Amino acid sequence: MKSNLWNMLKKELRELFRDKKSLAMMLIIPIFIPLIMLGMSALFEAQANKDIEDYNKIGFAYDLTQEEKALAEEMEIEIKTGTEEELKKQYENGEINLYVTKDNNKYILNSNGDETSTYSENLVETFYNTYKQILQQNYLQTNNINPEEVLNIITVETNIFEEDNFFVSYIKNYAFLFIIMAITVSATYPATDTTAGEKERGTLETLLTFPIRSKDIIIGKFLGVSISSIITGLISLVLAIISLIIAKDMFTIYDGIDIMFTAESLIFAVVVIIAYSFFISGLCIAIASTSKTFKEAQSALTPLTFISFFPGMIAFMVGVEGTPLLSIIPFLNFTVIFTDINAGRIDYLNIFLMAISTIIYISIVFKYIIRGRSFNP
Numbered sequence: 001m002k003s004n005l006w007n008m009l010k011k012e013l014r015e016l017f018r019d020k021k022s023l024a025m026m027l028i029i030p031i032f033i034p035l036i037m038l039g040m041s042a043l044f045e046a047q048a049n050k051d052i053e054d055y056n057k058i059g060f061a062y063d064l065t066q067e068e069k070a071l072a073e074e075m076e077i078e079i080k081t082g083t084e085e086e087l088k089k090q091y092e093n094g095e096i097n098l099y100v101t102k103d104n105n106k107y108i109l110n111s112n113g114d115e116t117s118t119y120s121e122n123l124v125e126t127f128y129n130t131y132k133q134i135l136q137q138n139y140l141q142t143n144n145i146n147p148e149e150v151l152n153i154i155t156v157e158t159n160i161f162e163e164d165n166f167f168v169s170y171i172k173n174y175a176f177l178f179i180i181m182a183i184t185v186s187a188t189y190p191a192t193d194t195t196a197g198e199k200e201r202g203t204l205e206t207l208l209t210f211p212i213r214s215k216d217i218i219i220g221k222f223l224g225v226s227i228s229s230i231i232t233g234l235i236s237l238v239l240a241i242i243s244l245i246i247a248k249d250m251f252t253i254y255d256g257i258d259i260m261f262t263a264e265s266l267i268f269a270v271v272v273i274i275a276y277s278f279f280i281s282g283l284c285i286a287i288a289s290t291s292k293t294f295k296e297a298q299s300a301l302t303p304l305t306f307i308s309f310f311p312g313m314i315a316f317m318v319g320v321e322g323t324p325l326l327s328i329i330p331f332l333n334f335t336v337i338f339t340d341i342n343a344g345r346i347d348y349l350n351i352f353l354m355a356i357s358t359i360i361y362i363s364i365v366f367k368y369i370i371r372g373r374s375f376n377p
Contacts, residue, residue, distance in 0.1 A: 326350075
């Protein structure tokens with residue numbers, strides 16, 4: 001029995017490593033991980049270090065005071081004046097980045113909310129907050145009140161913890177989402193080829209004539225696809241680590257920040273990758289085994305790529321944290337647990353529930369395949 005299973009696994013691995021398409025899926029797809037991580041880092045760098053000349057052309061539909069003019073010069077704001085209609089036309093023509101209208105003591109910032117306008121809005125909001133402080137100081141001094149005693153009653157400082165740094169968390173979590181997608185893509189081709197592909201070629205029917213139990217055939221194929229998926233996941237993780245090392249040296253947004261995974265987070269990341277590889281491999285084989293042709297199986301498995309990626313992406317964007325309930329929800333649990341691990345929130349109960357639920361799901365899948373007709377002589 002063990003001999004048959006071992007022979008089946010060797011057969012699957014031999015065919016897997018001989019097949020160029022399977023190797024391409026296993027080894028080439030992870031190469032996109034560094035490209036994505038370095039590309040996103042470059043985008044963050046460009047956003048964080050955007051040249052002020054790209055967003056400092058501000059229109060004012062009123063006469064500025066001397067204090068405003070001096071402050072604008074100090075903040076490198078390029079002043080454009082005119083009527084509201086004139087400034088609106090200039091804005092539509094791209095001559096200014098934002099324009100301000102005034103209604104008594106209310107200042108209105110007018111823009112369409114695009115990326116450049118966001119930078120301009122932050123600049124102008126800082127401008128008016130500073131101008132307001134100047135007016136407050138002048139008022140207090142006029143009334144013989146020390147501005148320091150009123151305006152500086154409290155002091156606020158910002159302390160950003162390394163593990164909470166936005167850029168670091170973002171890049172790591174998205175890297176993991178793409179690792180998940182790479183594992184899914186890597187599992188779909190060998191699962192399709194070893195089930196529907198063998199049916200189409202007639203080799204599965206020949207295999208079923210040998211004195212091998214269907215259960216051994218299924219487990220052998222499952223382990224073969226799982227090993228392929230795990231290799232893809234681990235290669236992707238190694239490349240992600242290398243990308244972090246490169247990004248640390250290339251981009252100033254990571255200066256003074258330890259962006260590397262901790263030893264503990266790496267261990268649990270590997271656990272999540274292995275668990276997901278087993279889960280998606282079993283699911284791919286279950287779906288592909290019901291198909292009669294290779295093309296039909298590919299069509300049936302295509303939605304899995306999106307299903308594996310988008311629930312985790314939405315959870316990450318919304319900021320969902322792990323709970324016992326989320327830890328047993330397929331697809332979502334792997335990403336949520338990794339996000340928690342990356343943030344330093346390691347909940348052993350959630351990890352245990354993820355592992356147990358994965359085993360249960362795989363058992364259900366096996367029972368479905370074994371009871372079906374796909375691998376029965």
